[in-house]
Structures are given as structure tokens and as C-alpha cells.
Amino acid sequence: MSLEKFDRLLASLTGCSRIIVQAHDFPDHDAIGSAFALAYLLKKQGFAPFITYQGFIDRVSLRNLIDWLDIPITKSHLLGLKPSDKIIVVDGCIGEKNVTDLPGIEVGVIDHHQVKAPSFVAYQDIRPHYGSTATIMVEYFNHFDLPIPKRVAAALLVGLSFDTANFTRAVSPADIKALLQLQLSADMDMVNRICRNQIEYQELKLFDSMLSNMRKEKNCAFASLPEGCPKNMLGVLGDFLLSVDELDIVILSARNREKTFISLRSECKQNNVADIVRRVLNNSGVGFGGGHPHMAGGVINETFQLASESSYIYELFRSELALS
Ligand SMILES: [Mn+2]
Structure with a gap:
């Protein structure tokens, strides 16, 4: 160039x-x-x-x-x-x-x-x-x-x-x-x-909360993190789940400063997470997102009950994924 x-x-x-x-x-x-x-x-x-x-x-x-x-x-x-x-x-x-x-x-x-x-x-x-x-x-x-x-x-x-x-x-x-x-x-x-050095000692408990509400469907894992989870920490947690042999796609969400952040990871070609997040959020007006085929993120505008956050995210993304 x-x-x-x-x-x-x-x-x-x-x-x-x-x-x-x-x-x-x-x-x-x-x-x-x-x-x-x-x-x-x-x-x-x-x-x-x-x-x-x-x-x-x-x-x-x-x-x-x-x-x-x-x-x-x-x-x-x-x-x-x-x-x-x-x-x-x-x-x-x-x-x-x-x-x-x-x-x-x-x-x-x-x-x-x-x-x-x-x-x-x-x-x-x-x-x-x-x-x-x-x-x-x-x-x-x-x-x-x-x-x-x-x-x-x-x-x-x-x-x-x-x-x-x-x-x-x-x-x-x-x-x-x-x-x-x-x-x-x-x-x-x-x-x-x-x-x-990517994690602070007090962040170790986030692994616990993630695993406690994680939902696995075929080769995909969904999980919601507690309120206040640093946005960038989502990436660390997502990479951790992606290192699990059976998992090829990871979708994590966390509420932080009145917004819900989504972090997506994919190690399979069938699921371009940049396209998926744009389709799900931008096109519907629910929020916005973007990134790379293997690593993407987004923000959801909509406010909803924290208790239903994980099922909401699941419903939003499930139909757009090609799982195996
Ligand atoms: Mn870069």
C-alpha cells in the first residue's frame, strides 16, 4: 500500500x-x-x-x-x-x-x-x-x-x-x-x-456469576453478567468460554451505567458475529453494534427488567445463529 x-x-x-x-x-x-x-x-x-x-x-x-x-x-x-x-x-x-x-x-x-x-x-x-x-x-x-x-x-x-x-x-x-x-x-x-495481567482479584467472582446463569445451546453459550461488570471484562470472559472445546459461539451481556452491553465471540465461519449483531440490533432499532466476523459488540437501548435480561438476549439472537 x-x-x-x-x-x-x-x-x-x-x-x-x-x-x-x-x-x-x-x-x-x-x-x-x-x-x-x-x-x-x-x-x-x-x-x-x-x-x-x-x-x-x-x-x-x-x-x-x-x-x-x-x-x-x-x-x-x-x-x-x-x-x-x-x-x-x-x-x-x-x-x-x-x-x-x-x-x-x-x-x-x-x-x-x-x-x-x-x-x-x-x-x-x-x-x-x-x-x-x-x-x-x-x-x-x-x-x-x-x-x-x-x-x-x-x-x-x-x-x-x-x-x-x-x-x-x-x-x-x-x-x-x-x-x-x-x-x-x-x-x-x-x-x-x-x-x-488482565484480571483484578476482585473480578474473579464474575466468572462465578457468569457460570451460574450460563445457558448452553448446541455450540453456543449465553450468559448475563451482574450490573456494573466492566464492558471490557466481557471480552475476557467471552474468550474464556470460547476456550471451551464444545463452545464455538459466545454471547454475553452486562448492564453498565444504564446501558446493556453485548459482547459476541465466534470461532466458526457459519456465524459472522459482526453481521449477526448488526442484523439483530441496528436493523431492528433495538440498539447498535459492529466489529469483526469473529469478535463483535453492541449496546441495547431498550430498558427491561434485569431478571428477564438473559431470556431477552436469548430470544433476540437465537434465531439469527447457525448452531450445530
Ligand atoms: Mn483494533
Whole structure:
């Protein structure tokens, strides 16, 4: 992929006092790591970048990533954003429900999800076949012949590892090339320490609650988590269930801050969970969702009795699944 268009974007931004690098809302490791890398690269090109996001950081491994690698992040309300600000969205796309439309004009989208950027976005680099946005960022550094600093390499490698579930899903040859390159530059003790510590002691009881109301139908498991379960923890729990031999699809839900979050995992081709969640939520107006064929998420607008949450989710999704 030629990056001449990116050169043209930077040329068009000459004279901008600052550039906002926006990670998707409720960011994950890939979003923050990629934003960190892009901000470093922009700084090297003479710009004044600020990394920002909306939502919360509610997962210990992401907090560790930010703290231990000293990643500078500014909450958007502290930036005093103006309509003239230039925004580059990473690991997400403006127009998607998980990217808040901040004051400012979106001039770029760099993402690896199945998305379509609005036509007003001058620069679009969308590669759904890549395992992570971090992989795209490695290619940007190479384009500029820029060595990847130790901290940036560590952040990118954590993002790549998380998004590919340690190279077990959605891995492209570009991801493996990036892995090789990042391993040479990153502090691997640091990378491994961040990747290994994914759960807090007090979260162990969530496994208990999940198993206590889990419903298994053929190769699919449904479960609802108690109110307040961190959204990102759903992914950890979903991956845990997916590691069960008999289970190929996992659908989890949890109420958090007055919303119900859905997390879907699939390891069978017959069930593209990004399509399923869009069909079930977006098309019906019940909520919204999206993601990858193997890993997707969504939010339900509707309010319902907590007692009936698990059966509601079950009824909603059951008919859209191809179970065996
Ligand atoms: Mn990603």
C-alpha cells in the first residue's frame, strides 16, 4: 500500500497548530497503542498532536499500558476543541456509533474494522484484513524510515497481541511482519507483563456469576453478567468460554451505567458475529453494534427488567445463529 496519500494529508495540515488523534470510545489496547504511535510520528513531522478518547478505561491491562509506558492522553473536555481543529480517528471510524463526533473536522481515518468513512474525510486508510491498527502504524513508521522507539513498539505489540488474541485470529501476513519488527524494538518483559495481567482479584467472582446463569445451546453459550461488570471484562470472559472445546459461539451481556452491553465471540465461519449483531440490533432499532466476523459488540437501548435480561438476549439472537 502506497502512503503517498498520507504524505499529501500531512502537507495539507502544514500550519495547523495542533492535531487531535482520537481513539474510538471506550478504547482498547490497539486504539491507544496506535494513537500513541501516530502521535509520536506526527510530532516527528513537526506537528503538535494530542491523544484523546471518550468513555472510560475500565480494564486493568489498559490502565497498566498507559501508566507503565507513560502514554500522554488528554480527555477531550480538557482540550477546548474548536470546529477548526483537525482530527484523525484511529482504530475506529467517524460515523460509527463507537466514535463520538467531537468538535473539529475529521481529516483522517486509520482503521482495520469493516467500516466505510464518510466522503468528507480527506484521508482514509481502512484495511479490514489486518489484525490490528497497530500493524498499519508499523508500516507508517517504515514509510518514514523512522525507527520505532521502545515504548511505542511495546504499545503497538500489546495492541497487536490483544486484537489477534495472541495470533489466534484475524492474522494477516502483514501482522506477522509487524510482530517480527516490533519484537526487535520492544521491551518484551514489559509487553508480556502487560499482556499477562488482565484480571483484578476482585473480578474473579464474575466468572462465578457468569457460570451460574450460563445457558448452553448446541455450540453456543449465553450468559448475563451482574450490573456494573466492566464492558471490557466481557471480552475476557467471552474468550474464556470460547476456550471451551464444545463452545464455538459466545454471547454475553452486562448492564453498565444504564446501558446493556453485548459482547459476541465466534470461532466458526457459519456465524459472522459482526453481521449477526448488526442484523439483530441496528436493523431492528433495538440498539447498535459492529466489529469483526469473529469478535463483535453492541449496546441495547431498550430498558427491561434485569431478571428477564438473559431470556431477552436469548430470544433476540437465537434465531439469527447457525448452531450445530
Ligand atoms: Mn483494533
